Every structure is written in C-alpha cells, then in structure tokens.
Amino acid sequence: MEAVLYEVKNAVAIVTLNRPERLNALEASIHAGLRAAFEKIEADTEIRAVLLTGAGRGFCAGADLMQSLSSGEHDLGASIDRDYNPLVRRMRALPKPIIAAVNGVAAGAGMNLALAGDIIIAAKSANFTQAFIRIGLMPDAGGTYFLPRLIGDARARAMAMLGETITADQALEYGLVYKLFDDANFAEDALALATSLAAKPAEALAAMKTAFNQAATNSLDAQLDLERDLQRQLGHTPDFAEGVKAFIEKRPANFTGKAA
Ligand code: T3D
DSSP states (O other): OOSEEEEEETTEEEEEEOOGGGTTOBOHHHHHHHHHHHHHHHHOTTOOEEEEEESTTEEEOSBOTTTTTSSTTOOHHHHIIIIIHHHHHHHHHOSSOEEEEEOSEEETHHHHHHHTSSEEEEETTOEEEOGGGGGTOOOOTTHHHHHHHHHOHHHHHHHHHHOOEEEHHHHHHHTSOSEEEOSTTHHHHHHHHHHHHHTSOHHHHHHHHHHHHHHTTOOHHHHHHHHHHHHHHHTTSHHHHHHHHHHHTTSOOOOOOOOO
C-alpha cells in the first residue's frame, strides 16, 4: 500500500497521507511519498493547485511514535533537518496554492503540516492539538512560527504549553482555519474549492504566495516595494489582459495561467 496517494483531477494534485491505521503518522515512507509528490507537482506545469489531506478518520497524528520516535537514542534534530524542515520550506516556496484539507485529527507535526498550507479547511469533526508537550517535546515543523501568526501569541503559547485539543469550531473561531465543511461531503467540497482555485490566474496566486511569505519579516517599505514589483510583472500577463477584457465584455474570464 502506498503511504502517500497521488492523483490529478481538474488541474489539482490531490496528495493523500495514507496510513489510516496509524492516523497517518509520519515516518520514512510518508516522508518519501511527500517528497516524490512535491517533485511531481513542481515539475508539472498543468497542476495549478494542491489538495493535501488524509485517508481514514485522521489528517495526521504527527511523528510516528511507534517507529521513528520509539528509540530514545533517535536524533530528532537530524530527522527534522532531513524530513520536516525541507517539507515545510518546499510547501511555502511552491509557486502554487496548497489547500490543507484537515479531514480529522491533526496532532503535533501533523497539525503544523496543515499550517504550512496556504488555505486551511477542516471537516466539522476534525480537531487540532499541539501534542508535543505530552511527550516532552516542543512544537516543530514551523509550529512556533505559524501558530502565533495565525491565532495570536496568547493562544499559541497556551495551545503549545497545555497540549489541549481544540475542536474544528474553536479552530474557526481562532482564525486557524478558513472554513468548515460537513463530514459527509468533505472530500468533494475540498476538491471543489481546490478546483476553483486552480482556475484562477496562476501567476497572481504565485505572486501572492511570495508577498505573504515575505510579509512576515519585511518592513512596510520593503513590502510596498515588493508589491509594486510583483504587480508590475502581473500587469504583463495574459491573465490580466483577459480579466480586464472579460470584465468589460461582461462575461466570465477564462484564465490560462500563462506567464508574461
Ligand atoms: O524526529 C522527529 O520525528 C521529531 C518530530 C516530532 C514531531 C511530532 O509530531 S511529535 C508529536 C507526535 N504525535 C503525538 O504525540 C500524537 C500521538 N497521538 C495521539 O495523541 C492520539 O492518537 C491522537 C490525539 C492523535 C488521536 O487520538 P484518538 O483517541 O482519536 O486515536 P488513538 O486510538 O489514540 O489512535 C488510533 C491508532 O493510531 C492507535 O493505534 P491502535 O491502538 O489502534 O493500534 C494509535 O496508537 C495510533 N497512533 C496515533 N498517533 C500515532 C499513532 N501511532 C504512531 N504514532 C502516532 N503519532
């Protein structure tokens, strides 16, 4: 059985963590599957959006405590360097939008993997926990970076230090997720959202990722300059011309995603 399933529908790459009996806990085969999936996504110009989700009742339960973390002699820094950090960097640098579709429990690095996505959605029965403290660890995979930016420092510290579980409703109230969908149609609704994203102007989406990524560390001056430079490039794209033409002609735009 493949640890990560990969299929393409409607210009969306659907990447499914597939160890449902372990709530898709992360170990070597999942990390290898994710690396292979993102390599394909980067190389395939037909793919315009990514949908990252989990098989079964979980999204991802973080690092596999039975395999990768069962030996106390395991060098956590080495596995973070090898597997987690390159994955988070890759997701953030990918010039295509990623929807993290949290279908069930998201714990530890599994939760933080979702936070590395661009748009986070969840099934109504999903829940989220920074489980690290329960086993004497601290958040990794970008948790201490993403979490305070998404939900504020007070809630981020409390979630990390107390290790409590929050429901999907709380996650929505905190601003951790964008939208909730019913469990019954979650996969279909998530794909519909990803499909609509894939039909949008690809160059504009890529430019937004660059700008939002850099906003975290830029000064306002630097950010204004960056917006100007990116917008200048977008002004030369066929999708900008098509968007304006479609507006004037009062018809839906047909974006190709082609570069300038
Ligand atoms: O070097 C490095 O890798 C460093 C990186 C570290 C990053 C981290 O993510 S550290 C945090 C690791 N994750 C956790 O501590 C979470 C552990 N899991 C849980 O606390 C709970 O399972 C959940 C809260 C996620 C879900 O609870 P529940 O009651 O819904 O399910 P369950 O019954 O606990 O789990 C179902 C099965 O999945 C169960 O197996 P069984 O008994 O049916 O054979 C359980 O053992 C297994 N499972 C759940 N999480 C993991 C796991 N197996 C391996 N690793 C897991 N993380």
